[in-house]
Amino acid sequence: MTVSITDVARAAGVSASTVSRALRGQPGVSDEVRAQITAVAAQLGYTASRSASSLASGRTFTIGVVAPYIGRWFFGTVLDAAEKVFSAAGYDVLLYNLNSPEARKRFFTKLPVRKRVDAVLSLLIPDLDEESALRSLGVPLATTVGGPRDGFTVVGIDDHSGATSAVRHLVNLGHRRIGMISGASEPLHWTTPIDRRQAYLDVLAEAGIAHDPALEADGGYTVEGGERAMTELLAVSRPPTAVFAQSDEMAMGALRALRRHRLKAPDDVSVVGFDDHELAEVIGLTTVAQPVPEQGAEAARLLLRRLEEPDAEPINQVRMPIRLVLRETTAPPSPHRPV
Numbered sequence: 001m002t003v004s005i006t007d008v009a010r011a012a013g014v015s016a017s018t019v020s021r022a023l024r025g026q027p028g029v030s031d032e033v034r035a036q037i038t039a040v041a042a043q044l045g046y047t048a049s050r051s052a053s054s055l056a057s058g059r060t061f062t063i064g065v066v067a068p069y070i071g072r073w074f075f076g077t078v079l080d081a082a083e084k085v086f087s088a089a090g091y092d093v094l095l096y097n098l099n100s101p102e103a104r105k106r107f108f109t110k111l112p113v114r115k116r117v118d119a120v121l122s123l124l125i126p127d128l129d130e131e132s133a134l135r136s137l138g139v140p141l142a143t144t145v146g147g148p149r150d151g152f153t154v155v156g157i158d159d160h161s162g163a164t165s166a167v168r169h170l171v172n173l174g175h176r177r178i179g180m181i182s183g184a185s186e187p188l189h190w191t192t193p194i195d196r197r198q199a200y201l202d203v204l205a206e207a208g209i210a211h212d213p214a215l216e217a218d219g220g221y222t223v224e225g226g227e228r229a230m231t232e233l234l235a236v237s238r239p240p241t242a243v244f245a246q247s248d249e250m251a252m253g254a255l256r257a258l259r260r261h262r263l264k265a266p267d268d269v270s271v272v273g274f275d276d277h278e279l280a281e282v283i284g285l286t287t288v289a290q291p292v293p294e295q296g297a298e299a300a301r302l303l304l305r306r307l308e309e310p311d312a313e314p315i316n317q318v319r320m321p322i323r324l325v326l327r328e329t330t331a332p333p334s335p336h337r338p339v
Contacts, residue, residue: 179240226253
């Protein structure tokens, strides 16, 4: 026999509406009563009807996620953490992988998420027209990339501050020929490479080091791109003694390029990355650690809070902590190489 919400309410000695609020994580139910109702529901084998809940609440119990590169570590990690939070709360995820300008234009022109989702988590940075399109959905919006924007809850880090700590670390070690491996901001409107490059330029100016454009190379935020970029930097007339890679994946590529050229980090070239990728500790990479899974989880929790407490004051921005992690790929420049 199918167990109904009325059966749970009767066994727990509360009303059906209290059972509904408790099992959906809504406010207005004490922790003690919520625990009692959860235990009774589990004992009776009660499973909430998704269709009934949707009819009663007007919700789809689906969260839309738009992402540019779900195959890349950062985005995949954020998405995995967010999905776990949504799933635990009884929500499904509808994913849109906008990995090309064509796919992105098609999505924002047709807005296929309209009336299909209760909220949207954006892992890309929308332009002004795209922002307006997302706001027109009339649902809570959150993102884990870029800076503050109207109508969005932004969970992220201070890219400029993180990159500053990385480059300043190399300067403090005594390096003067400091290269940078970065990625282009277009065509997907990234602010991350812009902010991290500005930090690189600011620290060089602060240290009285003249900027040499030959010491910058595009690594495309991939391991293969980092390897190509490091090869370019090694080919200049005066190669760098240290390199700041704007992501750990590019730093890994840089280390591979050094091995191919029979060079070592940090003996010949110091390398510092950004992210604290799950493999960074394995290879001893000095890097700027950012809490990637925590950003996805926090963005998901804040979206759910907006859904459950629509009258609560929205949180516009959350800055997650970052820190420089010193490992084995950075050291003072070799006395046998010019700084």
